[in-house]
């Protein structure tokens with residue numbers, strides 16, 4: 001890349017699956033800055049394993065500077081943007097020629113790797129010390145956590161309370177039914193169409209009351225409800241009219257934010273009509289990286305790559321050896337999805353994609 005192109009400032013906001021991938025691919029092509037509230041990238045779908053086996057997190061939490069060797073990392077949340085700058089909570093204004101927004105979900109987690117590992121160790125102590133565990137939420141996080149505990153600690157009583165009429169509502173009914181059967185066979189109790197009032201839960205009392213009045217005895221609980229979309233920081237910005245009613249950024253087929261010329265969005269923050277998955281977030285990143293390289297070289301808009309929404313595909317792990325897969329025309333449960341995902345949870349693969357040693361599974 002020539003000197004002028006290498007001088008183009010590409011700012012990536014959000015160091016999750018999508019933003020990490022984009023920053024890595026653009027770092028030798030442009031002047032890249034990655035902005036994220038934490039010092040590290042974490043592989044989100046590995047977190048539930050780290051709660052039952054904290055040492056697993058050593059390979060899944062990766063300092064941004066380990067894969068952004070030729071760029072700048074700013075550790076701070078972005079709080080707003082203007083036509084040419086990103087403003088951060090710590091008071092910086094970061095100028096951009098091209099901006100890529102990848103703030104999928106915003107959840108407060110520790111600032112550095114060490115504290116995040118301690119958090120997993122505390123969760124693990126909590127699980128180990130309990131005879132009974134309540135999981136609130138039967139989406140992918142609640143189901144994967146229930147699977148991890150049921151397999152690693154088969155003597156503990158696990159209860160999942162879910163407000164919907166079926167588990168894993170983001171995929172098909174058959175996958176939900178098979179998952180319910182699998183959990184039930186592992187003696188996990190699943191209560192559907194019920195909620196637990198989060199304000200009234202108290203671990204010291206050890207009795208939780210659901211919205212239908214059912215009482216659950218549990219020594220501890222984990223809240224596994226959906227994470228909020230990470231767009232609140234844009235609500236009073238120049239992009240406020242580009243957010244749909246669910247808070248997602250509306251993008252065109254080139255993943256350019258609607259009505260903008262130099263602002264792109266990738267990953268779960270976008271309104272692309274497809275299941276929100278990390279491997280699709282990585283595909284978004286590769287389309288935008290390709291397009292940015294073309295734009296920087298002066299290519300016409302008609303030459304840019306288009307992104308086509310993907311058909312429904314997801315694998316939910318059920319402990320270390322099994323899983324449930326939603327494929328475009330079928331669902332599958334058991335060892336085959338387990339072989340694909342559940343042993344290493346794509347950790348080695350994700351590390352390799354970031355140019356790192358995959359480490360041992």
Ligand SMILES: Cc1cc2nc3c(=O)[nH]c(=O)nc-3n(C[C@H](O)[C@H](O)[C@H](O)COP(=O)(O)OP(=O)(O)OC[C@H]3O[C@@H](n4cnc5c(N)ncnc54)[C@H](O)[C@@H]3O)c2cc1C
Pocket residue numbers: 013014015016017018019035036037038044045076077078079102103104105106107140141142144230233266267268269276277278279280281315341
């Ligand atoms: C239990 C579970 C299992 C899953 N399993 C799989 C799987 O097997 N395969 C798969 O492909 N997908 C899986 N997914 C989905 C996958 O995790 C998401 O689709 C993926 O994380 C989306 O990536 P993202 O980069 O868009 O957002 P995120 O991963 O949410 O990253 C967003 C980043 O933005 C940062 N951020 C937020 N707000 C700001 C701000 N104001 N300023 C700066 N930075 C900010 C956050 O700190 C974070 O680093 C799973 C999800 C769950 C919950």
